[in-house]
Amino acid sequence: GAVVSQHPSWVICKSGTSVKIECRSLDFQATTMFWYRQFPKQSLMLMATSNEGSKATYEQGVEKDKFLINHASLTLSTLTVTSAHPEDSSFYICSARGLDRGYNEQFFGPGTRLTVL
C-alpha cells in the first residue's frame, strides 16, 4: 500500500518550453504533497508543500512563478516548470502523506528526470 506514481519518468525538452510533471497517490488520499529537487550527487531539497485545494507554500529561493504547483484533488498534484532552462535540469521527486496513512510519514514517487537542452 501507499503507492505514489510520477509521470513522466523522464523528459527532454528544449529551452524555453514548459514541462508538466504529475504526481499521483494511487491507494490513499493525499492531503499534502511535497515536491523535491535533487541535483547530481546531492541530497533532496524541498521546493514546495501543497495542501489539497490551497496554494502551495514555496521554500526560500524557489521561484513560484517558474515552478507552478497545482493540487486540485486528493490524489493528484502537478508541477509545471515554465520556460525551462538548462539549469532546471534535475531529478524531481514528489511525496505524499495522508491522514489514513499516518500523518507523519511521507511516501515517495519514483522521480522524474528532466533534461533541458
Add this chain to the structure above:
Amino acid sequence: KQEVTQIPAALSVPEGENLVLNCSFTDSAIYNLQWFRQDPGKGLTSLLLIQSSQREQTSGRLNASLDKSSGRSTLYIAASQPGDSATYLCAVTGSARQLTFGSGTQLTVLP
C-alpha cells in the same frame, strides 16, 4: 533550522562486513527519523522509520537506532552484500511535518 549531517560521505567495504552509517540532527524536536536507500538515477526506497518515542527498528539485516536527546541515529547493516551498494539517506520529520534530508552516504560493497 534543522540540519542533518551524515558521516561518512562515502564508504567502501568488502562483502560480508558489518557496517555502521551515522546521522546527526541539530533540533531534537522531531516526529520521526527515516532511513532511505537510493540507487543511481532512481527514487527513494524507505528502509526503516523510527518514531520519536522509539529507540530502534529492525528489518532483516538492517537495524536503526535513535537517540533523540543527543540528536543521533545509526544504521547498522549486517553481513553486507554487493547488492547493498547504494546511497543511504537519513531524514527527519520536524515540527512543521516537513522532511529534512542529510547529504547521504554512498556505500560500495566489494565482491
